[in-house]
Amino acid sequence: MAQETVNLEQEVVLVEELGNVRVVTLNNPKQLNIISPKVVEPLAANLEKWEEDEKAKLVIIKGAGRAFSAGGDLKMFYNGRNSKDSCLEVVYRMYWLCNHIHTYKKTMVALVHGISMGGGASLMAPMKFSVVTEKTVFSTPEASIGFHTDCGFSYMLSRLPGRLGEYLGLTGARLNGKELIAAGLATHFVPLEKLPELEKHLLSLNTGDEDAVGFAIKEFSTDVQIDEESILKKQSIIDECFSKDSVADIISSFETEAGKEGNGWIVPVLKGLKRSSPTGLKITLRSIREGRKQTLSECLKKEFRITIHTLRARISGDVYEGIRALTIDKDNSPKVCLSHSHTHSHIFGDILCF
Template sequence: MAQEIVKGDEGVVLTEEIGFVRLITLNEPRRLNVITSDMVALLAKFLEKWEKDDTAALIIFKGSGRAFSAGGDLKTFYNGRMSKDPCVEVVYRMYWLCYHIHTHKKTLVALVDGISMGGGASFVVPMKFSVVTEKTVFATPEASVGFHTDCGFSYMLSRLQGHLGEFLGLTGARLNGKELVATGLATHFVPSEKLPELEKRLIGLNSGEENAVKPIIDELSITSQIDENSVLNNARFAVIDECFSKDSVEEIILSLEVEASKEGNGWIIPFLKSLKRSSPTSLKIILQSIREGRKQSLAECLKKEFRITMNILRTMISGDVYEGIRAFTIDKDNAPKWEPLNLEAVNIDKITEVFRPFKEDLELKIPNEEDRRWQGKYEGSSYANSV
């Protein structure tokens, strides 16, 4: 008997129910599937519904067009900047959604055949199976727009080998599909042309059992070595690990400048430029958040990030987030005027205030349940075998 297919068209989110399989497609291709308040609400609704549905066993996520998701809708933040509590509802829902993806009881699979950045990548990395291709591009570029590494990334980046998490969070460096698998930020590399076959076979499996899903993905995935010029190769990673182990952003930059002056280390210069172009306030917040994340649970990281997000949007310490959005998204002059302009002028007491817990009734309220994929899995991993 043919399986019944139930399709849902919610505009920004498309769904299909096929037997025990549920398929979600982010459907804003012209906007690179940016995460809007409507999208967050719909994704939360479907994930909650299917977690309680005994006929739903496997949930597959993908994006339409050339992106999985380019991240949050920055214009929403900008347009709400004059509100007393800017975007608090959508931010709260987004953090709950991130928590739900980390802890969902059903098997989640992401098929990522394009851009996956910031908040968009926060949907991908926690899933039990995150499949990437040669077209996948990952980054956490929040410092460049005056924001911080949010949506659980102080938890996930802090669990990468050595100080790679600080490097990615502070510089916004991009990783390709091969590098994502090498770091553990993705689980499988499948050639782009094979994704339709993988999706078809997963749907045909009509099961969510991990020991049934994994062999199918394994069969179509390939073992791929990272490129010789990757930041993960042994020599370059050693430099990154040493430089980004320093106690402060100022010391990190100084260490990078020393290394960049050495013969053969020109590859460092773009990352140095990125650091020097980014919001000094954001850099300080990001470094502290990732460092704290190493000792925090998933729930603690999400609660902390919620506080930071709301305090940044309330301009507690600086208006850099709105200046960054203006410069790169609204006016597009690519010339943000950060306040303050340099790292030395950032008020450390104000940084401390950004992290301070809210009153209990204003905190993000999520259970202290552990995530299903990330708990300790990649700590101490090595990239050496991938080079």
């Protein structure tokens, strides 16, 4: 079995070709394996190549360090804020990659041992087999910084039970490995200590046969029960509050619930919602709700348009102010933009005109 030679110091995507198995390792652990052009380009190129390669039967994707992937490279977007469409190509390639993963012809397995957020989670959730552990942490926190739920998540979140999708998209709430299984965003829970052994076993099988791969993963996996305090146990409150017509109505309804006995968990969530970009929240809510009636392709096209117009700051500068506060100056004090006065119909009407 031939193994491709790689430079561990420079390559942020490591590729191994082992018999009929192709292993991709996201290899930028210091930056939590963020998605940059250096990730998107080789990942897209290799997946396309392997799909046509008769020798490639199984593709495994994993991350180095304590993260699978923490999502998009926010500093890349920020640094390109004054250059027209500086990130257009990488955004387009990423959306193409998202569509490709959803429709991939070969068997794919994601081994998600740690942080998996935003665009990073789009390399996990659509997989036929997505394996999570007790260390896995998932979230879609984009709305809080003035962005929106993207990379196919307006499609995926809109198909979760009840109004869980709106809740996750608007609040950026985190789910652990057990909760991902229960919500249907991952397929198998394998204890972290067993993950290397599972990978070795998949390599030894040397096949992409779905039944064989599924049976092998199941042998290593354990059944899960979510904790009593899990957000998934609060479905009735989430459905009640996050079914409201607008962000303002959702927040008002959530405030009412927060005042009831036993609902102390709502207080920090509500605080985060109120600190988030109103523009990002409005666009995210509308996008997820429209996603229920849209195909994957329609969702990705819509998200692409929203992303480009957001990066062009056509609606507001919230996203750049949010990135500045979170990752540049790290003061966590984003300044309110005047664009918050837009109604959400106005925002969406403007942003979808490409």
